[in-house]
Amino acid sequence: MASSGVQQDRPRGCTRPMYRLASVVLVAAVLLGTGCETLGSRALRGERGNYNIALQQSNDEQLLLNLVRLRYRDNPVFLDVGNITTQFSLETTLDAGIEAEESAGDIFSLGGGVTYNTSPTIQYTPLSGEDFQQRLMTPLGLDRMLLLYQAGWSLKRVFTVLVQRLNNLENAVRASGPTPGSAPEYETFQQALEAMRGLERLGLLELVQENLLDGEPRSRVVLSLKEGAWDQPQAELLARLLGLSRRKLLYPIIPRGLVQGVDVPQGDYIMVETRSPLGAMFFLSHAVDTPEDDQRTGKVTTTRTNAGQAFDWHDVTSEVFEVKTSAIRPTQASTAVRYRGAWFYIADTNLETKSSFAMLNQLLILQSKPAEAPPPVLTLPVGR
Template identity: 40%
Template sequence: MIYLVFSVNFRMICFFLTILLLFGPIGCLNFGPVSLKSERSKYNMAIQKTNDEQLLLNLVRLKYRDTPFFLEVSNVASQFRMKNKVSAAAQLESMVKDIFNLGASSSFEESPTVSYTPLQGDKFVKNIMSTLPLKTITLLFQSGWSVERVFRVCFQMLGQLENAPGASGPTPKLAPQYKEFLQSVKYLQELDDRDALRIIYQEPNGQPQMLLQVSDDAKTSKPALEFARSINSIPSIKQYILTHFPTPDQVQHFPVIMNRGKELRIVPRSLLGMLFYLSQSIDIPKRDLLKGKVTLTKTAKGEDFDWFEVTGELLTIRSSDEKPLRATVRVFYRDTWFYIDDSDLNSKSTFSLLTQIYSLQSGSIKSTEPILTIGVGSR
């Protein structure tokens, strides 16, 4: 017969086991808030990063005349599980006093699940192909975006001045008209820098209008006079009315005073038009240019046109064979890295403006039912 000699107190063992069983669940009670604090920022940054990458990817696709596609994160769920382990072992050694070994361990496991919703259907297509409402554009001004940046991105025509309207679609073969428009909006930016310009939205008789109001003490200033001259308007005008050209059934209710120079026809771009327009800012690798993978724009003299003259001050999307280290956003497409340099503040601002416009146009029509759900895995 074998006798086991226990040199430890059974009451002490029971005490330790009881402590583990009682306080283990208490640790789980604090697990939720701790995990929320540690993981929320990570998910936030990951979603923001992939949203930027998707937008950049679609800009590159449009430059190559590939089909754009938008996939939104509709839901993120994460399950946390805590595992507790208690162990006890006995050694059958006659000359050892402490023959019991007690152990405890705890670990947790996270299983995130991401649901995606493709943005498609007639309503979404209509929203991205419809011109941006003047009310929305006015909201951009009032939220702090510069006059020059918003005008250049959102408008393709001001009166008779063209802002590369052909660039609102696939890359045109002929060089666009744009110089007079760019100079004209620079005068408006000068007025805004002096705090001498107000932009107001109104709807008289249901007709959307955007008012440009010049302060009394600035209406005879050089930028105000130069702006009036650039659009063939009467000098020293205090207010300009920007509006869509009226349809025939609206003419009788519409104050047509364009011949006085106070009212200007304005043609906004659609969201898709803005994406096409800003895709002209991409630096395409020479090998793709030589292979004819993108359209080469020519001047009237048959020379290569540099789109940097149109979009260079707004946005520059660079390309590289090597993975860029100083990029605020980057994507790998067609064996090339496309990216925005982290120190290019102008490009970062324009890209941020584009993300806001995208959210305004697509945010209200996102489906609440996920189409694709993927388990990301556990860690």
């Protein structure tokens, strides 16, 4: 009698149990091999997202911690994450067996396991040295200020945080360092900013970079008013507060002190004194609330008015920045750090503070590496 088809296909020298066992092993190897091929891509998708979130949270916490340190007059420390490397390891085990019984047929058993491990290595680099400190303490260039404005940050936010003097108007100048003991001048500066913001919302004011083609290519930062701006009361108020020549449309913005000895009407341009990145951090640090015990024991400076009353720094910064404090870990915080036994946090619903925090982070990234020499920002005399 002819043998069955299965018996004909069985390799020579293989008994039926051995043939079935080889088939099981072959199938298992294929399955495990397929798992190895897909494991790498799955690990990349999962681990990259986790590291991305962790790095963002770590950067935010470091920046907030340094702002709190400045409030206490403690030294800030910056650590940069240089490299993140991860080693993936995979261990597989496989157990297979077969029992042959004449009556019940073959009984197969298959078992195994896969163990997946990661070993991350993170390299931290302290940001220090004379070069870094100089960039941190150098007043911001007008090109950088314009870059932040063109990136979408409002003129009011940029000027509030980064400008400490606009012509003769002061924006808490001494706030660019440790918390002063006496209340700052800032009200008239804020009035000028409100006038500028009103015109900006009407689409009648913006900061632009004007290219000059006379001789060598040059450029300057200009406060530009549109046609119809002088029909608005905000323009008249801005001209009065800054001492500007009326009915002009372009006012070059120049660093304070650049035009000394130049015979040009003062009302034809706007002098700006910017803060350094460290000065901007000091300025925002005054908006960090502190525990009453720390205030009472003198661990932080209490600014006072001429009448001897405690000055509220939220009058200067509340519209753009505010950090709360709590004895327990906050539950509704976008960023929170523990320092000196208390929690300091940015409320997740405080969108203005989160925006200013993000802008400050961008500023520090811009200043973390040397910038190319900026182009000239002023050409005098002003012809229009």
